[in-house]
Amino acid sequence: MFNYKSPVQKKKVTKTKTEYLGNKKRQKKFTIQRVKRYLKLISFKNLNYRIQSFGYDYSLAKYITSIVLLMSIIVISGKIFHLKYEYIIPLALFALILLPIIVLSQIKFLYNNFRFEQITTYLQEMITIFKMNPKILYALKEVQDLFETKQGINQKIDEAIYHIEYGKSEDNSLVYAEALSILEEAYPCSRIKSLHSLLLSVENQNSVDYEASLNDLYDDIRCWIARTYDYQIQLKNTKFQFSLILLLTIFVSSAMTNILPSSMTGFINSSTYQITSTLLLGIFLAMFSFVQSKLNGQWLVNDIEKDDNRILKSIQYIEAFDKKKNFKDSCIKAALASILPFIGVMQKNSNMIFIGLLITVFMYFWGELQYKSHFKIVEREIKKTFPIWLRDITINMHNLIVTNAIRQSYTNAPTVLKYYLTGFLDEIEKDPITIRPYNNFLKKFYITDISSAMKSLYSIKQQSPEDSSRQISDIIIRNQGLMETSERIKNENQIAGMSLIGGVPMIAGCIKLTIDMVLMLGSFMSSIQMPV
Template sequence: MLSFAGIVLLGVWYGLKIGYIAAVTLYALLLSPFIILNSCKNACEEKDFEDTANYLEQMLYSFKRIPKILTSLEDAALVFPEGKMHKVIQSAVHKIQNETEEGNLYHAAFQDIEDSYSCRRLIQTHEFLVKAEEIGGDFSNALHILLLDRQLWVERVYELAQQRRNIRRNIFISLLLSAGICKISMIMLPKEFMALDHPLSQSMTAAYMISGITIWFWGQKKLQAAWLKEDAAQEAEIRKEYEYLKTNDRKGASRYVPVKLLLLTLLAALAVWLKSRTGLLLLGTISVLLWCWPGIRHRLAKKRIIKEVDKSFPIWLMDLSLLMQTENVHNALEKSLGKAPFVLREELSRMLVSIEKNPNSIEPFLDFMPWLDLPDVQSALRLIYSMWAAGDREDMEKQISVLVERNHHLMDKAERLSNEDSLAGVGMLVLIPMVTGSIKMITDMGLLLVGLMNITKGMI
């Protein structure tokens, strides 16, 4: 209600007539359900994130104390005395206590939690807990890895939420400043010319107010945080770029250019014969674009795949680090292949085949995506090879610690990159109110000039 009252007061402040104020208010009324829905959805997702973070922390600490899934779930249920998380935990406890499910009991018990809270880290933690209880042994290092990963993840998500709040605040300030500047310009216009009462000025003012409401709505929508769900890459699109890079180097990408240029040359000759300057200019522009496009296309595809690998590699490396707590390097690599992100899967499979052929060579590890510049990935793979070659379990555990530390750095870099992608372009909304305000002021000034010209003509 306060928002609608503010819109009416702003319309009166701008000198809008009743019909225009009603139109703007009606537009705001139509958008209000979506604005409220976005706010509620964001609040629910924030609550789900907080529940998931607290659940993971409690489960890992409880399992560290007593390595039993049932005990850990019972401890976690005490942290959530009510709500959605309490219900799904109680459901999991009931399934385990009564053994109501066939197959893997723990996986079935965890399914309700995973369905309610869609989160990669949640699934990863559950898989680790199931494996740890089935195998037994000391998993303190792996628990430390998961706890540290959870802590860094929470810090990054809250940092992203703060960045979103800052952008939302900046959009609001920009709207206020734009509204104030427009009002000052309206005050400066001489009332004698009645420019502000002109239908064009009234329409432009109403359109300006509608644009402000739209900017605020889109800002809220774009800044709505996906607290748990990570942005899913478009697999078909990424696969297309991946295959393009594999089959086309810069020279290969340019192999059809001479044929196209020959065709354009013939068309240019026709344009000269017809004495068409426009045709020559157009063909010249197309020729330049055709000549440059393969290189541009190659760079864009390479940049896209490098970014996707930078995001995906730390996820795979985390799974590998957990597997190496109980497996040797070769078995860990084989088992990690099934859950590897698709952008890595083919190269990892090729690397495993090469390792089978040359088990004592570092070449398979160095030949991972050689057509891309991936220094962090190559460094991590060299470290994995050193663990492969060493064989000693004690020395391997020290190297796993180094690998985990490096992976936390890579994961931090990858998720910050994803966060930047999620905010890309939203900051431009801060500038739009100034643009729309300028258009309104230009319209009012134009009407003033028209009025001055009419008066001048009458005096002559």
């Protein structure tokens, strides 16, 4: 039996004033410490030390060049907006404060690309070498020699080799698992975990039929590499497009002051114009730094996410949801809220009637809206993680029967699937013959691709080894489409906010133009001499 245990629910305790003030004080202290640590990065020595932790060296000449380039952009932008020097100087200081973010973002992007290259080399070469000699220690030593640099994954491979050779444990298989976990912790990539799981299975069971599984995983890795390169290009394009939007907005926002004759631009000397222009450029600087820091491509490499509490909360909500109870509660809440429009009618207050009706309708549908929100979170997580779980099953089905492959996948299964696998595995034990458990798995979410994949797993279970081998290959091919969808969902999760942020500069530019027009009209009207 696989019994899922939900996390222990902590009792809600009302905080005392002393505890509340203590928490606020600690939070404030932590924030101050973070700000102090960041401000230290303005020093080249501290910044370079941080950059060196990523394996790169940032020379003083490059740092000075970055400062000169940034200051030139600030001065040019200030001149375009006709800013006075007393406003350009604070803007330049603000840019200097943000410079470490911009520099570190570029380094992190290069660092993540470097990690991706190392991971893909490790995965492909481990498979190739292990196929020739199915021994983990031998494969690790051979792969280590392929890396020229001693930094990064080479160091972790060295630690894993040392642990295998000198680690002590009553169970030899545990030593290998602990050694490979060193790499898995340093590189939280689902494909590394899948490969290691397969290698441990072959090593521990002395399996001889493993080449098909390795070939399937190798093909999956090649497809992943191609998709990741496309995503990296997309990231570069997104950064470039955002920078282009900022530049265009700057030129459009300043166009009026540069096109109009000097007789109509007297307002540019006003403090309102100077302050709003400085704020606009400051906002653009902050947004540019934010986008650069977020689009560093880390999620393309580290694809194992840990947000179990959020997922479990949503699962528990939809599983405990009772339509009848929700309908009753909604009616009660709506009835209570309907008192407001009734009072509005009695007082002949149209505003209260309108607001009261809105609140009444909202309270009636609130429970249903919450359910749909939690349902969508779980559904999206299932679509994102199911292909990864299916991949791990299929690469083990060459050596294991379907039900054993599914059972073996339980330990490393994503949280959202582990919850529903519990019931699925229990149902298989009670009904190991019919297709019913496979049809019932995730039936609540009505995802066609998942339903089709589960039926294929049942079909493989019923077939001969030769026929099942061909169908396993078909599942793997179809699963690549699901993997592409899964990775697109992850990618959208990361850059979805960037699309919304892309519209902010244009909105800010429109607001700035509106303010400038008002200032221009005010200046023009004040210059008109009224006849006596």
